[in-house]
Amino acid sequence: MLIENLNPKIDITLEFKLSNYKKIPTSFGCYVISNFNFEIMYVGKASSIQLRFLNHLDSQExxxxxxxxxxxxxxxxxxxxxxxxxxxxxxxxNSYSLEHGAKPIFNKINASI
Incomplete structure (x- = not known):
């Protein structure tokens, strides 16, 4: 599933790299990590999107x-x-699961954070 198919739509998309963390707000939000082709790999939520972004950058998975x-x-x-x-x-x-019959690949990982 591509991020463009999500409803409601995404507000902002940035490269998944450390230099972008200051462009990400510290507010509540939902987020998606995707590959170069915008295929969804992870769906998450955070009380601070910026902090959660940094946590993911520390994850080898x-x-x-x-x-x-x-x-x-x-x-x-x-x-x-x-x-x-x-x-x-x-x-x-739920939208992703209905289309693919499973959760996104990274949502299957048991997070330690």
Whole structure:
């Protein structure tokens, strides 16, 4: 599934690299990590999108090669509160699961953070 198929739509997409962390807000939000072709590899939510972005950059799993390639894009949508991010994340994950019959590849990893 491509990020362009998510509803509601993504606000901003940046390369998944450390030099972009200051461009990411510290607000609530839902985000997607995708490969170079914008195929979704991970869907997540955060009370601070910027902090979660940095956490993912420290994850060997998120930086390694997968059958879909490597993580290349970090896309996000700002949200107002915890309820909104939970609802949005659940909706995006459900859309992905309906299309693919499973969660995105990185959502299958048991996170230690």
């Amino acid at each position: 998120k930086l390694s090669l997968t059958p879909l390639g490597k993580a290349y894009w970090f896309s996000f949508k700002n949200c107002q509160n915890e309820y909104e991010i939970s609802k949005l994340e659940r909706g995006w994950l």
